[in-house]
Amino acid sequence: MTDIAATPQRRQASPKNRTGRATARPRDDWRLMLIVAVFMLCYGAVAVRMGAMAISEPEEPRLAGYGGAEPVRGEIVDRNGALIAANxxxxxxxAHPAELKDPLATAQELAGIFPDMSEAELVRLLTSRNDFVWVRRPITPRQKAAVQDLGRPGLFFGxxxxxxxxxxxxxAHIVGGVRAQSEGVRHAELVGSGGIERYFDERLRDPARAGDALRLxxxxxxxxxxxxxxxxEVSRLGAKGATGIIMNVRTGEIVTMVSLPDFDPNARPSAADGKGAANPRFNRAVQGVYELGSVFKVLTAAMALELGIVTPETMVETGSAVVIGRNAIRDMHRMPETLSVTDIVVRSSNTGTTRLALKIGAERMRGFLDRLGMFDPVPVEISEAARARPLKPPRWSEISTATISFGHGLSVSPLHLSAAFATLANGGQKVVPSLIRGGNQPGERIFSERTSREMMAILREVVSRGTGRRTNVEGYEVGGKTGTADKPRQDGRGYEKDKVIATFAAVFPTSAPAYVAVISLDEPVDRSGPRPIREASRTAVPxxxxxxxxxxxxxxxxxxxxxVAAELKVAPVSVASN
Amino acid sequence: MKRLLAALSVLAVVAIAAWTYDINYRTKNALREVDRLRAEIAMRHEEQQVLRVEWAYLNRPDRLKRLVEMNNDRLGLVPIGPERFGDVASVPFPPPPEVDPLEAALAAATAAGAFIPTPAKTSIDPAAAAAERLDGGVAFFPVRLAAGGPADAALALPAAVGPAANHGAAPDAEPALALASAEVEAPQTQESGNAAAQTDAVSGAVVAAVPMPPRRPEALR
Structure with missing residues (x-):
């Protein structure tokens, strides 16, 4: 109304203003400018926002709404892709008790879904003064659907x-296990607590790599x-335990690694279920460090060949004991006066090996064993490996050199031995064991190809006419060496009389080595004969x-x-005769 | 004029409002549908994961071993050993094709342009087929011919596996077939010979019943 009334006035006034605008009404002008500026700003803001929305990609803010369990821990598969660990x-x-409309009815309904929870317990939970209570975890998908169908407010799922x-x-021993850490509503973080799960914890938890499985x-x-x-074999021989490793000699890939007794990883025993080797979690292949006995003679012979001290045909005195200080080293059985280096290994002569070791000398022997990784934990990808340190003598005396040459005085794990045999078998380049598909590249050269070849021939002899005869699997040209070592007494004074670790370390096929197999039995006894037999040749070898x-x-x-081929050749003859 | 314009404008506003309303609701519905689908996809993914894990669990080595032991009388499976490796060179050759006079005559007639009626129906004995399937399915497929003849023999051939059933095949097809079959059952020896003998006895007949082949040879177990 006032506007309409004012308009004629303003029209009349305008001609006057034309001359004295600046002086007559400066305040009006200033206001006008301000209003224009404010409107410009508003429209500008709207325009900018519109432009931004028009340019930007349409994007839905709903994606995050689905509360899936992210990130997922990566899966573990075997070399052929079979699942070993999955989610x-x-x-x-x-529940948020404050948001519940009718806690008593809700509790009654929930008790119907979870028969093992009493209604009173649920009532107590749902009427508590807390903002937040866990009702139950974990629940199955079916139970979840049933709870959802109730349609009660205040109940939530994590x-x-x-x-x-x-x-x-x-x-079981390879994968290890996980435990839950920092349990939240959205997800509980699973953290590896043993084996591969722990060693590769970072990688398995990395959300960016959750999609590609860890291939063993x-x-x-x-x-x-x-x-x-x-x-x-364990039940036949009444052994306390056993371990078996098969390893690729070129890449160090571990194809099998079994340790008995074992366990179900879905119900992993706790640390309280036994100490040391008595706990099923104990991985004998990696954590068990033992004096492995005569299998070490192979390494001693290889060192002697490598250093050019002997050839496989060199004759060494074996008829008499070797006396070092107050100790005398003898053979278990009567040996001929002299034996060739090949026969020392084939007939497993302690005196012969000791004489070789004394010629090699403590320094060079330690150097070899060190380079073979016999003094350090095996760098294999399970968390227990780093803590399994070999036991070596505190002072390396002459007697140490002598006894270690035939496998006493130095305790290593069966995996150490497998790696050393693989190194010897693949032409002399160091093999680092691995549980990951692809394995490791061969490392530094420790033995020459020639030594490797000569040793393979010697190992083959052991199987064809020595202690390993029972492992002569036709067609696979198995070579290997037995080792029967008395177990040290628990009280640390000497050795047990009738408890042994029986080991057989094999390479096959010896003409073109592909795999190393190490099998070790803890306290095996073959009681099928008139007297109990504990030697590896009758226990670990079969x-x-x-x-x-x-x-x-x-x-x-x-x-x-x-x-094999001979048997098949019969077939065409029988057909042709018809 | 002005009124018409105003009226049109009002109409336009109403129309646009209605259209916007509709679009708005359709968008909301679409979004709801998207949500639903997302949830379903997530659910299916989960289901798939559960099934995958369950599959792996059901195929775990010690369960398979237990199953094999339970069904040992029907399956007769043993662990694979070094003696299972075959050699292409040791695969037995099939016996030389025998020329069936009737077949030759028919072939000659066909070549000359004679009309040969389409083959009679083959009937598969369901009981025999079921029995065979239990056998592992590798051996033979029992095809019983209602009426014999060259076309029937040819029909029966792709299903019939093994050197014993190769009569009537085109000669150049034989070695390939024999190879394929013999790789499955390399150490086949005595039985296959017997089967061949039986087949020899009946192959000349016009109404031929392809004999039931022997079960997987005992030697395999």
Missing amino acids: LPAWSLY ARDMRFYPAGQAA SIDLGAQQAMREVLSA ATAEAIRRIAPLLGLRPKGGR
Whole structure:
């Protein structure tokens, strides 16, 4: 109204203003400018915002709404892609009691869904004064759906992952286990607490790599076969435990690594279930450091050959004991006056090996063993390995050199031995064991190709006419060396009389070495005969033979020549005769 | 004029409002649908993961071993050993093809342009087929011919595996077939010979029943 009335006035006034605007009404002008500026600013802001929205990609803010359990812990698979460790989606139910409309009815309904929870307990939970209570965790998808169907306010689900090991006991010691850490509503963080799970914890937890599985060098089929063979041998020989390793000699890939007794990783025993080797979690292949006995003679002979001290044909005196200070080293059985280096290994002569060791000398022997990694923990990818340090004599005396040459006085794990044998077998380049598919490149040269070849021939002799005869699997040209070592007494004074560690370290095929197998039995006794037999040749050797017979075909290794081809040649004849 | 313009404007505003309203609701519905689908996808992913893990669990080596032991009388599986490796060179050659006079005559007639009626129906004995499937399915496929003849023999051939059933095949097809079959059952010896003998006995007949082949040879177990 006032506007309309004012307009004619202003029209009349305007001609006057034309001359004296600046002087007559400066305040009006200033206001006008301010208003223009304010409007410009507003429209400008709207324009900028519109422009920004028009340019930017349409994007939905709803993506984050789904409360999936992220990030997922990476999976672990065997060399062929079979699942060893995976995640299962699970849920946990929690409540905000303040938001519950009818806690008593809710509790009654929930008690129907969870039969093992009493209604009183649920009422207590749901009427508590806390802002937040865990009702139950974990719950199954079906229970979750049932709770959702109730449609009660104030009940919420937290997504989380459960670690599951579908392969069961087969790879128990290798994968280890996980435990939950920092449990939140959205997810509970799973942290590795042993084995591969712990060693590769960072990598498995890395969300960027959650999609690609960690591929191990293990072959589950072979692993299972090894487990079966060892279980059978353990029960046949009443052994306390056993371990079996098969390793690729070129890459150091561990194809099987079994330690008995083992456990179900889905119900992992705790540290309280026994100390040391008595706990099923104890991995004998890696954590068990033992004096492995005569298998070390192979390394001593290889050093002597490598240094050019002897050739395989050199004759060494074996008829008499070697006296070092107050100690005399003798052979278990009567030996001829002299034996060739080959025969020292084949017939497992302590005196012969000691004489070789004394010629090698303490310094050079330590150098070799050090370079073979015999004094350090094995750098294999499970968390327990770093703590399993070999036991070596505090002062390396002449007697140490002598006894270590035949495997006493230095305690190493079976995996150490496998790596050393693989190094010897693959032409002399150092092998670093690995549990990851692909393995490691061969390292520095420790033995020459020639030494490697000569030693393979000697190991073959052991199997064809020595203590390893029972492992002569036709077609696979197995070579190897037995070791029967008395166990040290618990009180540290000397050795047990009738408790041994029986070991067989094998290479096959010796003409073109592909795999090393080390099988070690803890306190085996063969009671089938008139007197109990504990020697590796009757305990560890048959076990190795069976393991190679079962596993080599699984690894695609064809037997060479011999019986197999001959048998098949019969077939065409019988057809042609018709 | 002005009124018309005003009226049109009002109409336009109403129309646009209605259109906006509609679009708005459709968008909301679409978003709801997207949410639902997202949730479903997430659910399916989870289900898939559960099934994958369950599959791995059901295929764990010690369970398979237990199953094999439980069904040992039907499967007769043993661990693979070094003696299982075969050699292409040791695969037995099939017996030389025998010329069936009737077949030759028919072929000659066909070549000359004679009309040969389409083959009679083949009937598969369901009971025999079921029994074979239990056998592992590798051996033979029991095809019973209602009426014999060259076309029937050819029909039966792709299903019939093994050197014993190779009669009537084109000669150049034989070695390949024999190879494929013999790789499955390399150490086949005595039985296959018997089967061949049986086949020899009946192959000349017009109404031929392809004999039931032997079960997987005992030697395999």
